[in-house]
Amino acid sequence: MRHIDKTVVGLTIAFLALLFADFFMAEWMRFIGLQSLARGTVALGLLVLWRTGLVSFGHALYFGFGAYAAAMLTLLGYHDAFFLVFAGTLIAGLLAFLLGFLLRRYRAIFFALLNMAFSMILYGVIVKTEALGSTDGFSVLAPTFLGYAPEGEAVQTTLFLFTLVFTYLITLGVHLYLKTTLGGMSMAVRENEIRVEYLGYSAEKVIHFKYVLSGLVAGFGGAIMALAIGQVDPDSMANWTVSGEFVFITILSGIGNVAATFVGALVFELIRTYAFEYAPQFWQFILGGSLLAIIMFLPDGIWSVLSRLRKAEKAPSP
């Protein structure tokens, strides 16, 4: 009998539910949802790296690259969301592919900080470029969808639908990839790289592939973010603090399941929104405090709540 993949079923149910909810959601909630999907996708890339034992403090590089690529294409007169997001994803992926040749040779803190260094180069370039609005960035007009040009609330509804479909496909893809031999190699590389090499696999190639994957999804997240908010600027797209947010979300979520990153991203957005609303001058404290609480009480992230529940459920049966 074929084994039914619970994650696939769960993702599909969540996808269908959100698809349906899109038409009834409060506007602000949809906006938060959009941002959560975008950030969650980036964290998905970090999850893949994390399982390999690598933490990147510089994925704002690909996020910013995707965002700016999509935004700059709108300046050239392209407004189709399919094209913009595809181009942003691809360009970020290409950059990850090139940098991967260097970065795949580093581990641990060197990997983390080298990523950060590259992302800060991008930040510096954007800040110094007046044509790109320096620190101000520039506005991105509402996208069209294969000739359909929505107006008013329909812009966000359509964009949410668009994002949801692609995020679903990406998440499913990443999940299935992680179940393949190459995907399963993650843990192996983390635990013992030399053994992996003796088994006949190249650890560097494994890492390189994962790195490109993480770059692609970060580029996707960036392009979506640029379209969702309608503005790009270096401080919110390419600065190291943005990379930090992604790491934050990954820690918050835990790496137990691909769906976790989206829950983590949503929780992150909600904490931030409410903290900013009720304590406009202390919201960073609240955000930091919740991260501390997570690390102390849920060291494996929010997702571990689920596995705890599952264990409790199983406990009675011998």
Place this chain on the structure above:
Amino acid sequence: MNIMKRSGRVALLATGLAAAIGFTAGAATAAETVVMAVPTFLTGAGAPAFGVPARNGAEVIIEAINKGTLPAPYDKSGKGLAGRQIEALIYDESGGGVKQVAEFRNKVQKQGVDLFVGYISSGTCAAITPVAEELKMLTIFPICGTPRIFEEINTTPKYVFRTMGHATADGVAEALYVKANMADVKGYTGINQNYAWGQDSWRDFDLAMKQLMPAVPASDKAQWPKIFSGQYGAEISALMLSEEPLVHSSLWGGDLEAFIFQGSARGLFRKKKLLFSVADTSVYRLGKKVPTGVILGARGPYGIFAANVDTPLNNWFRKVYIDRYSTPPVGGSYQAAQGVLAAKFAYDKAAAANGGKFPSTDQVIAALEGATYQGIAAEVHMNRSNGHQAATIHQIGILEWDKDAGEPIMTKVATFPADCVMPPPGVNGTEWLKGGMKGAKC
């Protein structure tokens, strides 16, 4: 069965929160108040010298509007905006354009804001303009100065207004002042922040100088520090070594104060003649540490320039402000107050035209478009960019220290009419400057 149950829980986790919050919370608007969002810098380098005085100015006026205690010419229009109390939502502008656009959407969609009066940084205004028009949200920019708002970003605004002059007025007034008072100047350089406001300020001053004093060369080594960088060691060295005796600067807020401290310590102000376009905000804060003899502007007739304007509105504003905050109001306070007054004027006028009933946003917009209303320090003419951009008189002077009174004063003040320093209606500022400022009435 068990599998279904578990995967159901996965779905639940992903959607539960969304559903629980998303469906139940509609925008909660109380019917009898007007929710006015007032974004201004409350944290970071923009806060102490600019954001907080601006908030204070807005607070004084909002409170007086709600109590109905504004003096003439607003003493007969009753309490509130068209009779409704203002519910002010003051929040932090820092964090950059993307964060502010996201917050703008949040405030509109989640907290049911009726209008925005705020934003100090040109970068934020540039980012907010398209989204304000998209969400059809009445937004009054009281302070930010980049001309790009209505010249590039949106040339046919409907919902966005700006209630003071923009950087072109500053550049032209400064150049006119230099021509009148420093006819033999041998050249000029500048230090401006590398973002919309700094870039536009330098560009407009430079273009105006090229028209008014074509023989005076500009440096090609003007300095471009990043906004909120706070460290100017390298820039000050470069300025000290430059040949040009005049230095133009549009630094503001904390950046300006850091530059003044670091420049004073190295004797910059003894060696060079400085021209500051927004330095009035710091003169009271720095007290005796403020460099005297500098050419100074307040982006119009505000702050220290209005110290002796003898009208009931100005006297009342200064008194209430000083009693409450123990320091005189600066440019930002005046400008923010002027923005809030635009709302007061427009709502009341629209209500009068509407037979006394509370007006719709479209009626408020119609009332403000092209109107002339009384600001704290000067009359505001909303007569540029289809009636969405204001023009006022402009003033420049030289800062000195009054030993007897123990306070800074402006000397050699020159006043320029609005039509002298602002480009005529429908004319792009840059083209106007390049074309020799045709139609300027000085």
